[in-house]
Amino acid sequence: MPEHLHPPTIGTAPDPAVVVARTLDWYAGQARDLPWRRPDCSPWGVMVSEFMLQQTPVTRVLGPWQAWLDRWPTPAALAASPAGEAVRMWGRLGYPRRALRLHRAAQAIVDDHGGQVPADLEELRALPGVGDYTAAAVASFAHGRRAVVLDTNVRRVLSRVAAGEGQPPAHVRASERARAEAHLPRAAGRAARWAAASMELGALVCTARNPRCEACPLVDLCTWNLAGRPEETYRPRTQSYEGTDRQCRGAVLAVLRDAAGPVATTELRTAWPEHRAGGADQFERALTSLAADGLVTAIGAEHWALPGD
DNA sequence: AAGGCGTGGTC
DNA sequence: TGACCAAGCCT
Numbered sequence: 001m002p003e004h005l006h007p008p009t010i011g012t013a014p015d016p017a018v019v020v021a022r023t024l025d026w027y028a029g030q031a032r033d034l035p036w037r038r039p040d041c042s043p044w045g046v047m048v049s050e051f052m053l054q055q056t057p058v059t060r061v062l063g064p065w066q067a068w069l070d071r072w073p074t075p076a077a078l079a080a081s082p083a084g085e086a087v088r089m090w091g092r093l094g095y096p097r098r099a100l101r102l103h104r105a106a107q108a109i110v111d112d113h114g115g116q117v118p119a120d121l122e123e124l125r126a127l128p129g130v131g132d133y134t135a136a137a138v139a140s141f142a143h144g145r146r147a148v149v150l151d152t153n154v155r156r157v158l159s160r161v162a163a164g165e166g167q168p169p170a171h172v173r174a175s176e177r178a179r180a181e182a183h184l185p186r187a188a189g190r191a192a193r194w195a196a197a198s199m200e201l202g203a204l205v206c207t208a209r210n211p212r213c214e215a216c217p218l219v220d221l222c223t224w225n226l227a228g229r230p231e232e233t234y235r236p237r238t239q240s241y242e243g244t245d246r247q248c249r250g251a252v253l254a255v256l257r258d259a260a261g262p263v264a265t266t267e268l269r270t271a272w273p274e275h276r277a278g279g280a281d282q283f284e285r286a287l288t289s290l291a292a293d294g295l296v297t298a299i300g301a302e303h304w305a306l307p308g309d
Numbered sequence: 310a311a312g313g314c315g316t317g318g319t320c
Numbered sequence: 321t322g323a324c325c326a327a328g329c330c331t
Contacts, residue, residue, distance in 0.1 A: 053327040060317070060326085094315030101329080131329050151327045171310080199327060208325060209320080240322075241315080250315050293314090 013162040014221035016183040020194050026217040027197030030204065034058065035065065036141075037196070043117035043142035045069055050134045050141075051102045056093055058203070064093055075106040076115045084306030087295060088257050096253060097293055100307075101129025119143035132172070140195045146188040148180045149195035153202025158183065160206060164223035166232045167208070248272050248286040256296060262303035 035041060036049035048068055052061040068089055072078035078086065083103045090099035105127040109117060117138065118124050124135035136147035155168035158179050168176065183198075185191045205212045213219050213229070224230070241247055251271040256263060265287075272283045287304070290296040297307045 050327065055314090055326060055328055056316080057318075057326045092316060094317085095328090097314070098329085129329065133328060137327070149327090152325095153327065203327075246314060246316095253315090289314095 022217040023197045046142035047138050050137050075109040078106040079110045082309045104128040140192045146191040150180050153199045157202045157206045160224035161222045164227050262299040262305040
């Protein structure tokens, strides 16, 4: 019996073609004017934005992104600067290893790709700091390629709309990828717009907390909404930040970032007052791990600095 | 394959 | 207020 003779049933996933069409219509009217979405933005500009946006909100990325591209408008420009300058320019965006990886990726682009950001998914995936999501995002947003762009927003939207689950699983599963593939339009241009639109819907409407279902173009066919938006019982346990090694690393790196030259270990230690839980051992541990990551370099026996290249 | 890795905003 | 969250990646 033809599919269209069956009326929609509660708990049945809606037609992907309808989901895509409605989301694209919504996006046409609601998309934010972000600088890396403008037609004149280079593939490099898109790639820089994707690195900065990893686990970091859009509002905090806007300023640093512009400053970064003003200073390093091409991969070659960044590759010609010392790695420490990339770490310094990264500022307080967080996860400073991303700055190091972006710098190494720029060098690889110069060395292996003629200075041009690759469009091929596998070539992108091979770059430092580029995982499945970022590779697909750059291929799609920078080059208009058809790719499965599966970030936390898209995962949440599809989990709710198609699976009736309020939150996606902790890690990407094959079933999610298959679901995303089933929603991906055939035409590359439409696929790229769907990627941006589904992410935007997750970011602005289908949010993790307090979703604005009344403003959602999919509200009447969303499996999760039709089921009464059941709450998830599972909550990943989040570690508090105060007093952690992460905070200690951040405090140490902040001193080096703001210093013109090498800083003595004794002075660096004042960035982590003894009254904190971890004490002196924690400081040594943080410094060692920062050096192991390549974020800091020893100068002689008693000084530290950002890496030279 | 869980857990480590920054920082700041929100409710 | 503290817990959660934000366009993940790497080991």
